[in-house]
Amino acid sequence: MKKLMILLFLVFTLSSCQKTDNFIPLIIYDMNDTYMEDFEMKITESAQGVITLKTFDSQNSQVIQNEIIVSLLKKGHKELIVNPVDRLSAYATIELAKKYDATIIFINREPLEKDLQSYEKAYYIGALPSESGVLQAELVNNLFGYDPNNLNFNDKNDDGVIQLVILKGEVGHQDAEIRTKTVLEELDRLGFSVELLEIAVGNFDEETAYTETKKLITEYNHSIELVLSNNDAMAIGALRAFKEAELIKDLDSDQIINPIIEPWVPIIGIDGLDVALDYIKTNEIYGTILNDSNNMAKAIIELVNSLKNNLSLDELTFSLSNNKYIWVPYQKITNIEE
Structure with missing residues (x-):
């Protein structure tokens, strides 16, 4: 009976930890950036009722961002949304993702094309x-x-x-x-x-x-x-x-x-x-x-939700170019009533 109680406790503890960590990490390069602060808020709002997000601030440090990514991958997270501190760092991030068979969605700062093309589970959402x-x-x-x-x-x-x-x-x-x-x-x-x-x-x-x-x-x-x-x-x-x-x-x-x-x-x-x-x-x-962060946020959540749940990417409401890119067009504004 005592062994059974211990076993049930361990099962409960492990399931509780798994539930606690059941979120999609959103890793921002620097939350002191006014645009990224606003963008993060819109991504979080778009995620409501669809997926659970948790934001991580890299504090404009590639070292800190690398540590965050390694820690999350080691904990078993299979989908990461990453706003790189340095676009050239995307190569190392992609290599880590390959090692853990994880999906990486880069946002706002575009990785080199050759880096993105090197891994089938790497994507980019942004504007030209x-x-x-x-x-x-x-x-x-x-x-x-x-x-x-x-x-x-x-x-x-x-x-x-x-x-x-x-x-x-x-x-x-x-x-x-x-x-x-x-x-x-x-x-x-x-x-x-x-x-x-x-x-x-x-x-x-x-x-x-x-x-x-x-x-x-x-x-x-x-x-x-x-x-x-x-x-x-x-x-x-x-x-x-x-x-x-x-x-x-x-x-x-x-x-x-x-x-x-x-x-x-x-x-x-x-x-x-x-x-x-x-x-x-x-x-x-x-x-x-x-820089249409509203539609960009919607595209991010739609893509990560589809990938997480193995849904067909052909059903996305946003066009997926080369099976890698979602481009959200810019718009001119001189009259806020328009």
């Missing part, structure tokens, strides 16, 4: 960074009147050339490099004459961008006709600096900037953060490119 650059250029086209040879009032010095600065994310970061390169190439393709005053590195961070923009204002002041930012957080940092310098100012205190009669420097971001949309409403920021 080149698309955001193209759409930023389309907003510039709209902003300056759709005629590169006859710029409108936003050409402050009336020289037919757009004097611009770019706030770039991390040096070497795939999305930052592609977004920056593509927007310049697209502006050239559209026929705009551009004077690139400077590319300042803001590390995707509001405070860093604020500091860098203050330096740009000291150097170029009223010469700046346009700010293109690799993300909304840096765009907001730039806005703070321009408002502090009174280069963007609501003179009549009506809570909206009139760019024709009030001091204004157009700023275009990327991400579609709620706070950026508020600034678009008041015309303090001209526009942003929506």
